[in-house]
Amino acid sequence: MKLIEALPTVLSCRNLSKSFRGSHKQETVVLADINLEICKGTFVTILGQSGGGKSTLLKLLGGFLPSSSGKVLFNGHPLKGNTPDIGMIFQDHNLYPWMAVEQNVGFGFKIKGEKPGKYKHLVHEILDTVGLFHARKLYPHQLSGGMRQRVAIARSIVVKPTVLLLDEPFSALDVQLRRRLQEFLLALWSEMNTTMILVTHNVEEAILLGQNLVVVGDSPGRIVEEVQISDAQYRDRYHPDFLRLQRYLESVLEGTSKEQENGCCEEILAIPRIQRN
Amino acid sequence: MICGMFSCFVLICIWELVGFNPANPLTQVLPPPSKFLPVLFESDFKIGLGSQSTSIYQSVFVTLFRVFAGMTIAFLAAIVCGMLISLSEWAELFILPVLGVIAPIAPIAWVPLALVVFGISNLTAIFIVFMGVFFTLTIATVAEIKRIPENLLITARNLAGNRFNVWRMVVMPAVLPSVFTLLRLNFIAAWMAVLAAEMTGLRDGLGSVVMTGRNLFNSNLILLGICIIGISGFAVDRLLLLIQRKFFWWKV
Ligand SMILES: Nc1ncnc2c1ncn2[C@@H]1O[C@H](COP(=O)(O)OP(=O)(O)OP(=O)(O)O)[C@@H](O)[C@H]1O
Ligand SMILES: [Mg+2]
Numbered sequence: 001m002k003l004i005e006a007l008p009t010v011l012s013c014r015n016l017s018k019s020f021r022g023s024h025k026q027e028t029v030v031l032a033d034i035n036l037e038i039c040k041g042t043f044v045t046i047l048g049q050s051g052g053g054k055s056t057l058l059k060l061l062g063g064f065l066p067s068s069s070g071k072v073l074f075n076g077h078p079l080k081g082n083t084p085d086i087g088m089i090f091q092d093h094n095l096y097p098w099m100a101v102e103q104n105v106g107f108g109f110k111i112k113g114e115k116p117g118k119y120k121h122l123v124h125e126i127l128d129t130v131g132l133f134h135a136r137k138l139y140p141h142q143l144s145g146g147m148r149q150r151v152a153i154a155r156s157i158v159v160k161p162t163v164l165l166l167d168e169p170f171s172a173l174d175v176q177l178r179r180r181l182q183e184f185l186l187a188l189w190s191e192m193n194t195t196m197i198l199v200t201h202n203v204e205e206a207i208l209l210g211q212n213l214v215v216v217g218d219s220p221g222r223i224v225e226e227v228q229i230s231d232a233q234y235r236d237r238y239h240p241d242f243l244r245l246q247r248y249l250e251s252v253l254e255g256t257s258k259e260q261e262n263g264c265c266e267e268i269l270a271i272p273r274i275q276r277n
Numbered sequence: 278m279i280c281g282m283f284s285c286f287v288l289i290c291i292w293e294l295v296g297f298n299p300a301n302p303l304t305q306v307l308p309p310p311s312k313f314l315p316v317l318f319e320s321d322f323k324i325g326l327g328s329q330s331t332s333i334y335q336s337v338f339v340t341l342f343r344v345f346a347g348m349t350i351a352f353l354a355a356i357v358c359g360m361l362i363s364l365s366e367w368a369e370l371f372i373l374p375v376l377g378v379i380a381p382i383a384p385i386a387w388v389p390l391a392l393v394v395f396g397i398s399n400l401t402a403i404f405i406v407f408m409g410v411f412f413t414l415t416i417a418t419v420a421e422i423k424r425i426p427e428n429l430l431i432t433a434r435n436l437a438g439n440r441f442n443v444w445r446m447v448v449m450p451a452v453l454p455s456v457f458t459l460l461r462l463n464f465i466a467a468w469m470a471v472l473a474a475e476m477t478g479l480r481d482g483l484g485s486v487v488m489t490g491r492n493l494f495n496s497n498l499i500l501l502g503i504c505i506i507g508i509s510g511f512a513v514d515r516l517l518l519l520i521q522r523k524f525f526w527w528k529v
Contacts, residue, residue, distance in 0.1 A: 090431075094428040112438070159437075
Protein backbone atom coordinates (compact mmCIF):
# COMPACT_ATOMS: atom_id res chain seq x y z
CA MET A 1 0.00 0.00 0.00
CA LYS A 2 1.18 3.46 -0.80
CA LEU A 3 2.03 5.61 2.14
CA ILE A 4 -0.29 8.55 1.96
CA GLU A 5 1.45 11.11 4.16
CA ALA A 6 4.62 11.07 2.13
CA LEU A 7 2.90 11.98 -1.11
CA PRO A 8 2.61 15.50 -2.47
CA THR A 9 -0.80 17.12 -2.71
CA VAL A 10 -2.16 17.24 -6.22
CA LEU A 11 -5.61 18.69 -5.72
CA SER A 12 -6.91 20.65 -2.80
CA CYS A 13 -9.69 23.02 -2.01
CA ARG A 14 -10.03 25.73 0.58
CA ASN A 15 -13.35 26.94 1.97
CA LEU A 16 -15.07 25.89 -1.19
CA SER A 17 -18.75 26.76 -1.46
CA LYS A 18 -21.28 26.54 -4.21
CA SER A 19 -24.79 27.88 -4.36
CA PHE A 20 -27.23 27.82 -7.22
CA ARG A 21 -29.77 30.48 -7.91
CA GLY A 22 -33.09 28.75 -8.20
CA SER A 23 -36.39 30.21 -9.26
CA HIS A 24 -37.70 33.27 -7.38
CA LYS A 25 -34.11 34.44 -7.07
CA GLN A 26 -33.46 32.49 -3.90
CA GLU A 27 -30.04 30.98 -3.48
CA THR A 28 -29.73 27.38 -2.42
CA VAL A 29 -26.42 26.50 -0.87
CA VAL A 30 -25.40 23.12 -2.18
CA LEU A 31 -21.89 22.97 -0.77
CA ALA A 32 -20.52 24.95 2.13
CA ASP A 33 -16.99 25.36 3.31
CA ILE A 34 -15.37 22.26 1.89
CA ASN A 35 -11.71 21.65 2.69
CA LEU A 36 -9.95 18.76 1.04
CA GLU A 37 -6.40 17.65 0.39
CA ILE A 38 -5.90 14.98 -2.21
CA CYS A 39 -2.50 13.37 -2.47
CA LYS A 40 -0.92 12.30 -5.70
CA GLY A 41 -1.65 8.77 -6.77
CA THR A 42 -4.23 8.04 -4.07
CA PHE A 43 -7.72 6.71 -4.46
CA VAL A 44 -10.26 8.92 -2.76
CA THR A 45 -13.93 8.08 -2.47
CA ILE A 46 -16.55 10.66 -1.72
CA LEU A 47 -19.66 9.26 -0.11
CA GLY A 48 -22.92 11.13 0.09
CA GLN A 49 -26.64 10.84 -0.29
CA SER A 50 -28.46 11.38 -3.52
CA GLY A 51 -28.91 15.06 -4.19
CA GLY A 52 -26.33 15.95 -1.59
CA GLY A 53 -24.08 17.76 -3.99
CA LYS A 54 -21.58 15.02 -4.82
CA SER A 55 -21.63 15.63 -8.55
CA THR A 56 -21.39 19.34 -7.92
CA LEU A 57 -18.33 18.85 -5.75
CA LEU A 58 -16.69 16.72 -8.40
CA LYS A 59 -17.41 19.26 -11.11
CA LEU A 60 -15.91 21.97 -8.96
CA LEU A 61 -12.80 19.88 -8.35
CA GLY A 62 -12.42 19.35 -12.07
CA GLY A 63 -12.97 22.98 -12.92
CA PHE A 64 -16.13 22.20 -14.86
CA LEU A 65 -18.12 24.59 -12.71
CA PRO A 66 -17.02 27.90 -11.20
CA SER A 67 -17.22 27.99 -7.43
CA SER A 68 -19.25 30.60 -5.55
CA SER A 69 -16.45 31.17 -3.11
CA GLY A 70 -13.21 29.54 -2.13
CA LYS A 71 -10.82 28.02 -4.58
CA VAL A 72 -9.48 24.81 -5.96
CA LEU A 73 -5.73 24.35 -6.21
CA PHE A 74 -4.29 21.98 -8.78
CA ASN A 75 -0.59 21.30 -8.29
CA GLY A 76 -0.51 24.38 -6.11
CA HIS A 77 -2.02 26.73 -8.68
CA PRO A 78 -5.61 27.97 -8.68
CA LEU A 79 -7.70 26.05 -11.19
CA LYS A 80 -9.31 28.19 -13.87
CA GLY A 81 -11.60 26.13 -16.01
CA ASN A 82 -11.01 22.50 -16.70
CA THR A 83 -7.83 21.07 -18.10
CA PRO A 84 -7.09 17.83 -19.93
CA ASP A 85 -4.97 16.83 -16.92
CA ILE A 86 -8.18 16.27 -14.99
CA GLY A 87 -10.38 13.73 -16.72
CA MET A 88 -14.00 13.10 -15.84
CA ILE A 89 -16.31 10.16 -16.23
CA PHE A 90 -19.95 10.96 -15.83
CA GLN A 91 -22.84 9.14 -14.29
CA ASP A 92 -23.93 8.06 -17.74
CA HIS A 93 -21.20 6.90 -20.07
CA ASN A 94 -21.80 9.63 -22.70
CA LEU A 95 -19.97 7.93 -25.52
CA TYR A 96 -20.39 9.42 -28.96
CA PRO A 97 -23.03 7.27 -30.66
CA TRP A 98 -21.69 7.82 -34.17
CA MET A 99 -18.22 6.51 -33.36
CA ALA A 100 -17.11 2.92 -32.99
CA VAL A 101 -15.45 1.90 -29.73
CA GLU A 102 -12.03 2.40 -31.21
CA GLN A 103 -12.80 5.92 -32.37
CA ASN A 104 -14.43 6.80 -29.07
CA VAL A 105 -11.34 5.74 -27.16
CA GLY A 106 -9.05 7.57 -29.57
CA PHE A 107 -11.21 10.69 -29.55
CA GLY A 108 -9.01 12.48 -27.04
CA PHE A 109 -6.18 12.36 -29.56
CA LYS A 110 -8.26 12.98 -32.62
CA ILE A 111 -9.82 16.17 -31.31
CA LYS A 112 -6.35 17.53 -30.70
CA GLY A 113 -5.68 16.96 -34.38
CA GLU A 114 -3.27 14.06 -34.03
CA LYS A 115 -2.86 11.53 -36.84
CA PRO A 116 -4.52 8.13 -36.26
CA GLY A 117 -1.28 6.32 -37.01
CA LYS A 118 0.32 7.99 -34.02
CA TYR A 119 -2.12 6.91 -31.34
CA LYS A 120 -3.61 3.73 -32.70
CA HIS A 121 -1.29 1.46 -30.73
CA LEU A 122 -2.13 3.29 -27.50
CA VAL A 123 -5.83 2.81 -28.15
CA HIS A 124 -5.38 -0.88 -28.85
CA GLU A 125 -3.28 -1.28 -25.74
CA ILE A 126 -5.88 0.28 -23.48
CA LEU A 127 -8.69 -1.67 -25.16
CA ASP A 128 -6.75 -4.79 -24.38
CA THR A 129 -6.46 -3.70 -20.75
CA VAL A 130 -10.19 -3.12 -20.39
CA GLY A 131 -10.86 -6.37 -22.23
CA LEU A 132 -12.68 -4.88 -25.17
CA PHE A 133 -10.23 -5.41 -27.98
CA HIS A 134 -12.64 -7.79 -29.71
CA ALA A 135 -15.40 -5.16 -29.58
CA ARG A 136 -13.36 -2.30 -31.02
CA LYS A 137 -15.40 -2.10 -34.22
CA LEU A 138 -18.79 -2.05 -32.48
CA TYR A 139 -20.88 1.05 -31.88
CA PRO A 140 -22.08 2.15 -28.43
CA HIS A 141 -25.65 1.00 -29.04
CA GLN A 142 -24.34 -2.50 -29.67
CA LEU A 143 -22.61 -2.68 -26.28
CA SER A 144 -23.90 -3.64 -22.85
CA GLY A 145 -23.95 -1.09 -20.05
CA GLY A 146 -20.81 -2.46 -18.47
CA MET A 147 -18.94 -2.45 -21.74
CA ARG A 148 -19.95 1.15 -22.36
CA GLN A 149 -18.72 2.22 -18.96
CA ARG A 150 -15.41 0.45 -19.60
CA VAL A 151 -15.08 2.24 -22.92
CA ALA A 152 -15.70 5.56 -21.16
CA ILE A 153 -13.00 4.72 -18.62
CA ALA A 154 -10.62 3.73 -21.41
CA ARG A 155 -11.34 6.97 -23.27
CA SER A 156 -10.50 9.04 -20.21
CA ILE A 157 -7.48 7.08 -19.13
CA VAL A 158 -5.79 6.70 -22.50
CA VAL A 159 -4.82 10.38 -22.52
CA LYS A 160 -3.09 9.83 -19.17
CA PRO A 161 -4.68 12.47 -16.95
CA THR A 162 -3.06 13.25 -13.61
CA VAL A 163 -6.41 13.08 -11.89
CA LEU A 164 -9.45 11.07 -12.90
CA LEU A 165 -12.83 12.05 -11.51
CA LEU A 166 -15.48 9.36 -11.55
CA ASP A 167 -19.10 10.30 -10.89
CA GLU A 168 -20.94 7.14 -9.81
CA PRO A 169 -19.60 5.27 -12.81
CA PHE A 170 -21.16 1.95 -11.82
CA SER A 171 -24.45 3.01 -10.30
CA ALA A 172 -26.54 1.84 -13.25
CA LEU A 173 -25.06 -1.66 -13.29
CA ASP A 174 -26.08 -4.87 -11.56
CA VAL A 175 -24.22 -6.14 -8.52
CA GLN A 176 -22.03 -8.75 -10.19
CA LEU A 177 -20.91 -6.46 -12.96
CA ARG A 178 -20.40 -3.69 -10.49
CA ARG A 179 -18.05 -5.87 -8.45
CA ARG A 180 -16.12 -6.95 -11.51
CA LEU A 181 -15.65 -3.37 -12.61
CA GLN A 182 -14.65 -2.28 -9.13
CA GLU A 183 -11.88 -4.85 -9.17
CA PHE A 184 -10.98 -3.79 -12.66
CA LEU A 185 -10.77 -0.17 -11.59
CA LEU A 186 -8.56 -1.03 -8.61
CA ALA A 187 -6.26 -3.05 -10.87
CA LEU A 188 -6.12 -0.20 -13.33
CA TRP A 189 -5.37 2.25 -10.56
CA SER A 190 -2.50 0.25 -9.11
CA GLU A 191 -1.09 -0.13 -12.60
CA MET A 192 -1.28 3.54 -13.51
CA ASN A 193 -0.09 6.48 -11.54
CA THR A 194 -3.42 8.24 -11.75
CA THR A 195 -5.09 9.90 -8.79
CA MET A 196 -8.68 8.75 -8.70
CA ILE A 197 -11.58 10.49 -7.03
CA LEU A 198 -14.75 8.47 -7.11
CA VAL A 199 -18.14 9.68 -6.00
CA THR A 200 -20.75 7.21 -4.86
CA HIS A 201 -23.80 6.81 -2.67
CA ASN A 202 -22.93 3.17 -2.07
CA VAL A 203 -21.16 2.70 1.26
CA GLU A 204 -19.70 -0.68 0.33
CA GLU A 205 -18.20 0.69 -2.85
CA ALA A 206 -16.75 3.67 -1.03
CA ILE A 207 -14.96 1.49 1.53
CA LEU A 208 -13.86 -1.10 -0.97
CA LEU A 209 -12.20 1.31 -3.34
CA GLY A 210 -11.03 4.22 -1.25
CA GLN A 211 -7.82 4.83 0.63
CA ASN A 212 -9.30 8.06 1.80
CA LEU A 213 -13.00 8.19 2.39
CA VAL A 214 -14.82 11.48 2.60
CA VAL A 215 -18.45 11.68 3.68
CA VAL A 216 -20.37 14.69 2.44
CA GLY A 217 -23.42 15.51 4.54
CA ASP A 218 -26.70 16.92 3.39
CA SER A 219 -28.10 20.44 3.01
CA PRO A 220 -25.83 22.27 2.85
CA GLY A 221 -23.20 19.78 1.85
CA ARG A 222 -20.17 19.78 4.08
CA ILE A 223 -17.63 17.19 5.03
CA VAL A 224 -18.93 15.33 8.06
CA GLU A 225 -16.43 12.51 8.26
CA GLU A 226 -13.12 11.61 6.74
CA VAL A 227 -11.27 8.36 7.32
CA GLN A 228 -8.13 6.70 6.05
CA ILE A 229 -8.49 3.06 5.19
CA SER A 230 -5.52 1.55 3.50
CA ASP A 231 -5.40 -1.76 5.37
CA ALA A 232 -6.13 -5.02 3.66
CA GLN A 233 -9.20 -5.86 5.72
CA TYR A 234 -11.08 -3.03 4.06
CA ARG A 235 -10.60 -4.71 0.71
CA ASP A 236 -12.58 -7.72 1.91
CA ARG A 237 -16.28 -7.03 2.04
CA TYR A 238 -16.93 -9.84 4.58
CA HIS A 239 -14.26 -8.90 7.08
CA PRO A 240 -15.76 -7.85 10.47
CA ASP A 241 -13.86 -4.55 10.38
CA PHE A 242 -15.27 -3.83 6.97
CA LEU A 243 -18.80 -4.48 8.16
CA ARG A 244 -18.32 -2.40 11.27
CA LEU A 245 -17.07 0.54 9.26
CA GLN A 246 -19.91 0.07 6.85
CA ARG A 247 -22.47 0.19 9.64
CA TYR A 248 -20.83 3.25 11.13
CA LEU A 249 -20.74 5.11 7.82
CA GLU A 250 -24.34 4.24 7.11
CA SER A 251 -25.36 5.78 10.39
CA VAL A 252 -23.27 8.85 9.60
CA LEU A 253 -24.97 9.15 6.25
CA GLU A 254 -28.38 8.96 7.80
CA GLY A 255 -27.32 11.53 10.34
CA THR A 256 -28.47 9.34 13.22
CA SER A 257 -25.05 8.83 14.69
CA LYS A 258 -24.89 10.49 18.08
CA GLU A 259 -21.18 10.01 18.25
CA GLN A 260 -20.76 11.90 15.05
CA GLU A 261 -20.00 15.22 16.70
CA ASN A 262 -17.59 13.67 19.12
CA GLY A 263 -15.62 11.99 16.38
CA CYS A 264 -15.83 8.55 17.87
CA CYS A 265 -14.61 6.86 14.77
CA GLU A 266 -11.21 6.17 16.31
CA GLU A 267 -12.60 4.70 19.52
CA ILE A 268 -15.14 2.46 17.87
CA LEU A 269 -13.18 1.35 14.88
CA ALA A 270 -9.54 2.08 15.55
CA ILE A 271 -9.32 3.83 12.22
CA PRO A 272 -7.18 6.93 11.92
CA ARG A 273 -9.47 9.88 11.54
CA ILE A 274 -7.96 12.65 9.50
CA GLN A 275 -7.28 15.64 11.70
CA ARG A 276 -8.13 19.07 10.46
CA ASN A 277 -6.67 22.17 11.90
CA MET B 278 -42.56 -3.67 -49.44
CA ILE B 279 -44.14 -6.81 -50.92
CA CYS B 280 -47.51 -5.92 -49.45
CA GLY B 281 -47.21 -2.45 -50.96
CA MET B 282 -46.39 -3.89 -54.36
CA PHE B 283 -49.39 -6.19 -54.10
CA SER B 284 -51.72 -3.29 -53.32
CA CYS B 285 -50.37 -1.37 -56.32
CA PHE B 286 -50.91 -4.42 -58.49
CA VAL B 287 -54.51 -4.79 -57.31
CA LEU B 288 -55.13 -1.11 -57.98
CA ILE B 289 -53.80 -1.42 -61.52
CA CYS B 290 -55.94 -4.52 -62.12
CA ILE B 291 -59.11 -2.71 -61.07
CA TRP B 292 -58.11 0.23 -63.23
CA GLU B 293 -57.54 -2.06 -66.22
CA LEU B 294 -60.90 -3.76 -65.67
CA VAL B 295 -62.73 -0.45 -65.60
CA GLY B 296 -60.89 0.81 -68.65
CA PHE B 297 -61.33 -2.42 -70.58
CA ASN B 298 -64.57 -1.21 -72.12
CA PRO B 299 -63.70 1.55 -74.64
CA ALA B 300 -67.30 2.79 -74.53
CA ASN B 301 -66.93 3.74 -70.90
CA PRO B 302 -66.52 7.55 -70.86
CA LEU B 303 -64.11 7.23 -67.96
CA THR B 304 -61.59 5.56 -70.25
CA GLN B 305 -61.22 8.78 -72.18
CA VAL B 306 -59.96 10.77 -69.19
CA LEU B 307 -58.45 7.90 -67.23
CA PRO B 308 -56.89 5.52 -69.73
CA PRO B 309 -55.46 2.42 -68.02
CA PRO B 310 -51.73 1.66 -68.03
CA SER B 311 -52.07 -0.71 -70.98
CA LYS B 312 -53.17 2.32 -73.03
CA PHE B 313 -50.80 5.02 -71.91
CA LEU B 314 -47.65 2.99 -71.36
CA PRO B 315 -47.32 2.07 -75.09
CA VAL B 316 -47.20 5.82 -75.76
CA LEU B 317 -43.72 5.70 -74.29
CA PHE B 318 -42.49 3.05 -76.67
CA GLU B 319 -44.30 4.29 -79.73
CA SER B 320 -42.75 7.71 -79.40
CA ASP B 321 -39.31 6.29 -78.74
CA PHE B 322 -39.33 7.68 -75.17
CA LYS B 323 -39.82 11.17 -76.56
CA ILE B 324 -42.57 13.49 -75.50
CA GLY B 325 -43.91 16.53 -77.29
CA LEU B 326 -44.15 17.48 -80.92
CA GLY B 327 -41.36 17.59 -83.46
CA SER B 328 -38.43 19.75 -82.58
CA GLN B 329 -39.87 20.66 -79.18
CA SER B 330 -39.85 17.09 -77.97
CA THR B 331 -37.63 15.97 -75.15
CA SER B 332 -36.86 12.48 -74.03
CA ILE B 333 -38.59 11.25 -70.91
CA TYR B 334 -35.25 10.53 -69.26
CA GLN B 335 -34.28 14.09 -69.65
CA SER B 336 -37.49 15.32 -68.04
CA VAL B 337 -36.99 13.04 -65.08
CA PHE B 338 -33.35 14.04 -64.82
CA VAL B 339 -34.08 17.76 -65.00
CA THR B 340 -36.65 17.60 -62.23
CA LEU B 341 -34.54 15.40 -60.00
CA PHE B 342 -31.52 17.61 -60.53
CA ARG B 343 -33.47 20.67 -59.44
CA VAL B 344 -34.85 19.03 -56.34
CA PHE B 345 -31.53 17.53 -55.31
CA ALA B 346 -29.51 20.64 -55.99
CA GLY B 347 -31.97 22.75 -53.99
CA MET B 348 -32.11 20.31 -51.12
CA THR B 349 -28.36 19.81 -50.93
CA ILE B 350 -27.66 23.52 -50.89
CA ALA B 351 -30.41 24.14 -48.36
CA PHE B 352 -29.22 21.30 -46.13
CA LEU B 353 -25.61 22.43 -46.04
CA ALA B 354 -26.54 26.08 -45.67
CA ALA B 355 -28.99 25.29 -42.87
CA ILE B 356 -26.40 23.34 -40.90
CA VAL B 357 -23.85 26.12 -41.25
CA CYS B 358 -26.32 28.93 -40.52
CA GLY B 359 -27.87 27.03 -37.62
CA MET B 360 -24.45 26.62 -36.07
CA LEU B 361 -23.55 30.25 -36.61
CA ILE B 362 -26.81 31.43 -35.11
CA SER B 363 -26.40 29.29 -32.01
CA LEU B 364 -22.94 30.74 -31.46
CA SER B 365 -24.50 33.93 -30.17
CA GLU B 366 -27.52 34.52 -28.03
CA TRP B 367 -28.18 37.80 -29.78
CA ALA B 368 -28.40 36.10 -33.14
CA GLU B 369 -30.90 33.67 -31.69
CA LEU B 370 -32.98 36.49 -30.28
CA PHE B 371 -33.00 38.57 -33.44
CA ILE B 372 -32.71 36.16 -36.34
CA LEU B 373 -34.72 33.15 -35.23
CA PRO B 374 -38.10 34.93 -35.09
CA VAL B 375 -37.58 36.20 -38.64
CA LEU B 376 -36.86 32.67 -39.82
CA GLY B 377 -39.92 31.55 -37.91
CA VAL B 378 -42.07 33.91 -39.95
CA ILE B 379 -40.58 32.88 -43.28
CA ALA B 380 -40.53 29.13 -42.63
CA PRO B 381 -44.29 28.48 -42.82
CA ILE B 382 -44.57 30.04 -46.28
CA ALA B 383 -45.39 27.17 -48.59
CA PRO B 384 -42.70 26.66 -51.22
CA ILE B 385 -45.33 26.96 -53.95
CA ALA B 386 -45.93 30.53 -52.84
CA TRP B 387 -42.41 31.39 -53.96
CA VAL B 388 -43.05 30.26 -57.55
CA PRO B 389 -44.35 33.54 -58.99
CA LEU B 390 -41.67 35.60 -57.27
CA ALA B 391 -38.91 33.26 -58.39
CA LEU B 392 -40.16 33.36 -61.97
CA VAL B 393 -40.03 37.12 -61.94
CA VAL B 394 -36.60 37.33 -60.37
CA PHE B 395 -34.75 34.46 -61.99
CA GLY B 396 -36.75 34.05 -65.18
CA ILE B 397 -37.13 30.66 -66.78
CA SER B 398 -34.11 28.74 -65.62
CA ASN B 399 -32.92 26.03 -63.31
CA LEU B 400 -32.07 28.70 -60.82
CA THR B 401 -35.78 29.42 -60.33
CA ALA B 402 -36.53 25.84 -59.39
CA ILE B 403 -33.51 25.52 -57.15
CA PHE B 404 -34.44 28.77 -55.43
CA ILE B 405 -37.95 27.51 -54.77
CA VAL B 406 -36.73 24.25 -53.25
CA PHE B 407 -34.19 26.15 -51.21
CA MET B 408 -36.76 28.56 -49.82
CA GLY B 409 -39.09 25.71 -49.00
CA VAL B 410 -36.54 23.78 -46.99
CA PHE B 411 -33.84 26.11 -45.72
CA PHE B 412 -35.69 28.03 -43.01
CA THR B 413 -37.31 25.04 -41.41
CA LEU B 414 -34.00 23.21 -41.35
CA THR B 415 -32.12 26.16 -39.89
CA ILE B 416 -34.61 26.47 -37.06
CA ALA B 417 -34.37 22.73 -36.51
CA THR B 418 -30.57 22.87 -36.42
CA VAL B 419 -30.61 25.55 -33.74
CA ALA B 420 -33.11 23.54 -31.71
CA GLU B 421 -31.12 20.35 -32.10
CA ILE B 422 -27.91 22.04 -30.99
CA LYS B 423 -29.69 23.06 -27.80
CA ARG B 424 -30.76 19.48 -27.27
CA ILE B 425 -27.26 18.02 -27.33
CA PRO B 426 -26.50 16.55 -23.90
CA GLU B 427 -24.22 18.93 -22.03
CA ASN B 428 -21.92 16.11 -20.98
CA LEU B 429 -21.02 15.19 -24.55
CA LEU B 430 -19.72 18.71 -25.05
CA ILE B 431 -18.01 18.87 -21.67
CA THR B 432 -16.21 15.64 -22.40
CA ALA B 433 -15.01 16.93 -25.73
CA ARG B 434 -13.76 20.18 -24.24
CA ASN B 435 -12.20 18.25 -21.38
CA LEU B 436 -10.21 16.20 -23.87
CA ALA B 437 -8.61 19.46 -24.97
CA GLY B 438 -10.70 20.04 -28.04
CA ASN B 439 -10.48 23.58 -29.33
CA ARG B 440 -13.76 25.26 -30.13
CA PHE B 441 -13.65 24.64 -33.85
CA ASN B 442 -12.89 20.95 -33.47
CA VAL B 443 -15.65 20.51 -30.92
CA TRP B 444 -18.12 22.02 -33.39
CA ARG B 445 -16.82 19.96 -36.26
CA MET B 446 -16.47 16.64 -34.48
CA VAL B 447 -19.23 16.72 -31.90
CA VAL B 448 -21.89 19.34 -32.57
CA MET B 449 -22.22 18.69 -36.28
CA PRO B 450 -22.48 14.90 -36.14
CA ALA B 451 -24.84 15.22 -33.20
CA VAL B 452 -27.36 17.29 -35.17
CA LEU B 453 -26.99 15.78 -38.65
CA PRO B 454 -29.39 12.81 -38.30
CA SER B 455 -32.40 14.70 -37.04
CA VAL B 456 -31.91 17.55 -39.49
CA PHE B 457 -31.65 15.04 -42.30
CA THR B 458 -34.87 13.38 -41.16
CA LEU B 459 -36.56 16.74 -41.38
CA LEU B 460 -35.12 17.22 -44.85
CA ARG B 461 -36.70 13.93 -45.87
CA LEU B 462 -40.04 15.02 -44.48
CA ASN B 463 -39.78 18.32 -46.32
CA PHE B 464 -38.84 16.67 -49.57
CA ILE B 465 -42.48 16.19 -50.59
CA ALA B 466 -43.16 19.91 -50.29
CA ALA B 467 -40.05 20.75 -52.30
CA TRP B 468 -40.97 18.18 -54.91
CA MET B 469 -44.46 19.60 -55.30
CA ALA B 470 -43.15 23.12 -55.57
CA VAL B 471 -40.79 22.21 -58.39
CA LEU B 472 -43.57 20.44 -60.28
CA ALA B 473 -45.82 23.44 -59.84
CA ALA B 474 -43.08 25.67 -61.20
CA GLU B 475 -42.59 23.34 -64.14
CA MET B 476 -46.29 23.36 -64.89
CA THR B 477 -46.63 27.10 -64.75
CA GLY B 478 -43.43 28.69 -65.89
CA LEU B 479 -40.56 26.41 -66.74
CA ARG B 480 -40.72 24.55 -70.04
CA ASP B 481 -39.03 21.31 -69.15
CA GLY B 482 -39.12 18.68 -66.45
CA LEU B 483 -41.78 16.25 -65.34
CA GLY B 484 -44.35 18.91 -64.59
CA SER B 485 -44.21 20.13 -68.16
CA VAL B 486 -44.87 16.60 -69.45
CA VAL B 487 -48.28 16.77 -67.81
CA MET B 488 -48.85 20.26 -69.18
CA THR B 489 -47.86 19.18 -72.69
CA GLY B 490 -50.44 16.42 -72.40
CA ARG B 491 -53.04 18.96 -71.42
CA ASN B 492 -52.17 21.28 -74.28
CA LEU B 493 -52.39 18.42 -76.76
CA PHE B 494 -55.61 17.08 -75.18
CA ASN B 495 -53.75 13.83 -74.79
CA SER B 496 -54.91 12.10 -71.63
CA ASN B 497 -52.50 9.24 -72.21
CA LEU B 498 -49.64 11.69 -71.85
CA ILE B 499 -51.16 13.31 -68.76
CA LEU B 500 -51.48 9.99 -67.00
CA LEU B 501 -48.05 8.92 -68.10
CA GLY B 502 -46.63 12.06 -66.56
CA ILE B 503 -48.59 11.57 -63.37
CA CYS B 504 -47.39 8.00 -63.03
CA ILE B 505 -43.76 8.92 -63.59
CA ILE B 506 -44.09 11.71 -61.03
CA GLY B 507 -45.49 9.27 -58.49
CA ILE B 508 -42.88 6.62 -59.12
CA SER B 509 -39.88 8.95 -59.12
CA GLY B 510 -41.10 10.76 -56.02
CA PHE B 511 -41.43 7.46 -54.26
CA ALA B 512 -37.99 6.38 -55.47
CA VAL B 513 -36.38 9.55 -54.17
CA ASP B 514 -38.03 9.14 -50.81
CA ARG B 515 -36.68 5.60 -50.60
CA LEU B 516 -33.27 6.82 -51.65
CA LEU B 517 -33.28 9.43 -48.89
CA LEU B 518 -34.32 6.77 -46.41
CA LEU B 519 -31.44 4.62 -47.60
CA ILE B 520 -28.99 7.49 -47.21
CA GLN B 521 -30.30 8.08 -43.73
CA ARG B 522 -29.92 4.44 -42.71
CA LYS B 523 -26.46 4.24 -44.21
CA PHE B 524 -24.94 7.55 -43.14
CA PHE B 525 -27.11 9.15 -40.47
CA TRP B 526 -28.38 6.24 -38.44
CA TRP B 527 -27.48 7.27 -34.91
CA LYS B 528 -29.60 8.94 -32.26
CA VAL B 529 -28.10 11.33 -29.76
N1 LIG C 1 -27.01 23.65 -12.60
C1 LIG C 1 -27.74 23.64 -11.48
N2 LIG C 1 -28.63 24.63 -11.24
C2 LIG C 1 -29.36 24.63 -10.11
N3 LIG C 1 -29.29 23.70 -9.17
C3 LIG C 1 -28.44 22.67 -9.34
C4 LIG C 1 -27.62 22.59 -10.51
N4 LIG C 1 -26.86 21.48 -10.41
C5 LIG C 1 -27.20 20.89 -9.26
N5 LIG C 1 -28.13 21.60 -8.60
C6 LIG C 1 -28.70 21.27 -7.30
O1 LIG C 1 -27.66 20.88 -6.45
C7 LIG C 1 -28.04 19.81 -5.64
C8 LIG C 1 -26.99 18.73 -5.69
O2 LIG C 1 -26.90 18.23 -7.02
P1 LIG C 1 -25.86 17.11 -7.40
O3 LIG C 1 -26.10 16.75 -8.81
O4 LIG C 1 -24.51 17.58 -7.04
O5 LIG C 1 -26.29 15.92 -6.46
P2 LIG C 1 -25.66 14.47 -6.34
O6 LIG C 1 -25.18 14.32 -4.94
O7 LIG C 1 -24.70 14.24 -7.42
O8 LIG C 1 -26.93 13.56 -6.53
P3 LIG C 1 -27.04 12.14 -7.27
O9 LIG C 1 -26.48 11.14 -6.34
O10 LIG C 1 -28.50 11.97 -7.45
O11 LIG C 1 -26.29 12.26 -8.55
C9 LIG C 1 -29.40 19.37 -6.10
O12 LIG C 1 -30.34 19.75 -5.14
C10 LIG C 1 -29.63 20.10 -7.38
O13 LIG C 1 -30.96 20.52 -7.45
MG1 LIG D 1 -24.65 13.03 -9.19
